[in-house]
Amino acid sequence: MLALVEIRRRKLQFGFVTGVVGLIAYLIIMVTGLGLGLYEAAGTALLRLNGDHLAYAANSNLSVIRSRLSDADVAQVQALPGVERASPIGYVAAVIEYAPEESDTAAIIGVIPGAFSEPEVVEGRPIGGPADILIDRSWVRVAGTRIGDTLALPVGFQTREFTVVGIVDQGYFFFQPAMFVDIASWQDLVFQGDAMEEPAASLVLIQGRDLDGVRGEGWRIVTKQDGFNNIEGVQAQQSTVDALRYMGLLIGAMVIGVFFYVITLQKVSLLGILKAIGAPGPYLVGQGLLQVLVVCVVGAALAVALAILTEATVLASDTIPIDFTTSAMTTSSVSVVIAGVVGSLLSARQVASIDPIIAMQQQ
Amino acid sequence: MAILELRDVSKSFGQGARRVDAVREVTLDVDRGEVVALEGPSGSGKTTLLALAGALLTPTAGEIRVDGDDITNYGGQARTRYRRDRVGFVFQGSNMVPFLTARENLLIVGQFGGADRTALRLRADELLEQLDLTAVRDQVATSLSGGERQRVAIARALMRDPSLLLVDEPTASLNFELGVLVVDALLSEVHQRQKACIMVTHDDRMAQRADRLVEIRDGRILADRSSFETL
Incomplete structure (x- = not known):
């Protein structure tokens, strides 16, 4: 040749x-x-959630940060035809001090313990109480946190301690390692105990069929992928x-x-x-x-x-x-x-x- | 019997005021076992005539036959096959593939298809031996002397056993002694293998060694005589 x-x-x-x-x-x-x-890093934690659709607040423009759903909204979504399972989830970013003078932000996601929205634990055990927290592997690599360690999350002008009970492989949300807590604890973190304003969730994670585009008075449903694509900056x-x-x-x-x-x-x-x-x-x-x-x-x-x-x-x-x-x-x-x-x-x-x-x- | 027959062949370039008649109504036969030296000053049309015989150009008028076949209006693929199988070219100066050895420069014709490669390998070795090139067969072309390169070119031209050899100024870049060696090697191959050959040359001394001398001026044949007559 x-x-x-x-x-x-x-x-x-x-x-x-x-x-x-x-x-x-x-x-x-x-x-x-x-x-x-x-x-x-933008949101694998969202993509890996065990569902296929997400319900957002209608006025949130599909922003997880702005979405707030009431108990009534969640109940309406759960009752929709085509919905097999639906579970509320919450999101908030929190600065966590993991060592003296060492802190980083994490995506705190509230889930109902035992529900299908709670991620699978790869090490340790699932959430068992309001002070339990599951952390992602990526946080372990950055902070060196282990099962049994305590993490201090800010609540108002105070901090609340959570015990690491398990490690998950969910990745990131908004470029922050994901952490999972009881949704009631999430409500405390977000609204600092002001019961009058407590919403039920940021989103509703849904397993079901033919739900894309379904709307209610205060909410709308999109596919999980559409939800991901609408994450700010993605x-x-x-x-x-x-x-x-x-x-x-x-x-x-x-x-x-x-x-x-x-x-x-x-x-x-x-x-x-x-x-x-x-x-x-x-x-x-x-x-x-x-x-x-x-x-x-x-x-x-x-x-x-x-x-x-x-x-x-x-x-x-x-x-x-x-x-x-x-x-x-x-x-x-x-x-x-x-x-x-x-x-x-x-x-x-x-x-x-x-x-x-x-x-x-x-x- | 003539292998190459040119009948009233003309070739013009350009049109109108810019028209140049490079070859005008040339009729010429070259027989088997005959070397015809084509002589003439620069621009006389001798290289154009060679290109016409080699199907590198199409004549404006006239007819060209090789081994009795009319090649005048051959199309693209037929021309390529004709040049590959029936004509051997030896060009002026260095025309080797520079990164190939002497032997590879011969074998390259086997890559163009239509030949048994084993037979070509045997033939390449035979030609290299006949042209006294065995010692340099594995040297890359750039390391060969001018005389060796021209002899490799002759060997390559003979690889497909063509009936017609077209040789353009084979000694232009060589001194007289080397030129004689190269031309004698060419004559020997043509006579021994009974090919027909046209050799374009500026050099009278080389032209005298051919069997026939054809002098060309302004695209026309001025004289056509055997070299014996010129002595």
Whole structure:
């Protein structure tokens, strides 16, 4: 194969462009991983809740922060046809001091103990009383909190102590590790004991069918995914990440395109000679595309290896929200290869259009 | 018997005031086992004539036959096949694939299809030996001398056992002694294998070594004589 022999004998030239393609692919994988990480941090705790629909307050514009539902709202939702199970949940952010001079915010989610809305405990036991709290693994990694430790959550001008009874794997909500308490405790945290204003919940988690778009006087139901998509900043954040990815792919396509175009221009006389001695145009175009494929595939493989190395070293501390999944790496790599092939089409056109008469003009 | 037959062949470039008649009503036959030296000043039309015979250009008028087949109006794929299977080109100066060895430069024609690769390998080794290139067969083209490169080009032109060889200024970049070696190697192959050959040259001394001399001026044949007559 002419294409492969050329790569083997011109290692420096092709090694250089393979390195550049690898760095671009690495950048795209990092951006994709960052997008996934941010997506997860925005609200996996919501996505992992054991339901398929959510009821919001009608005037909340699908904002979990603004949504407040009364007992009557919750009761109406629970009684709807198509609802199999429905359970109120509450949300509030709280600053938690986990060590002297060390604090961080957490998403406190109130659930009815024993209800389907209470997440599965991966270590320890479920909520058994008003002073129990379940914490996410991500909090354990950041704060080093263990089962049996106590956490002080602010209630008005005082703090209320909760005992860690279990660890869950629910992830984040609003970029904060999720924690789960009895919904009655959540009401205390949010309204600080002012019984006159206590709502029943922020949302109602529902298991049921044909409920998307159903509305009541003070509430409306959407799918859980729609609820997630309406988390403040999620859409803008994903659009930004997507724009970065597309920009990376565009730059990759241009770099590969320009490199192979320059190489083609350097080889015009040689390609003319090959055509003159009987090389079919499609054969030469095919050889060029084979070189592009080799460069892109090797570059993408290097990028994947570099990303895995990065994940194992730099990102091991889990402070940067980057998530490398096999599918993200595969998608990014395939995208780089496709972008490279698209970028090289100009060169392919150039090769196809070379007139073999050029071989007679090498004076 | 003529392998190449040109009948009233003309080739023009451009139109109107910019029209250039590069070849005008040329009639020429080249027989089996014959080397015809095409001589003339720059711009006389000799390279255009070579390109017409090699189906790199289409004539404006006239007819071109090779082995009795009319190639005048061959389409794209037929032209590619014709150049691959029935014509051997030797171009002026360096025309090797620079990153391939001498042997690989011969074997490359096998990648264009239509040939038994094992037979081509045997043929490549045979040609390299005949042209005294065995010692440099595994050297990349850029490390070969000018004379070696031209002999590799001759060997490559013979790889598909074509009936017609078209050679453009094979000694232009060589000194006289090397030029004689290259032209003698070409003559030997043509005579021994009974090919027809047109060799474009500026060099009278090289032209005298051919079997026939055709002098061309302003696209027309001015003289056509055997080299014996010129002595």
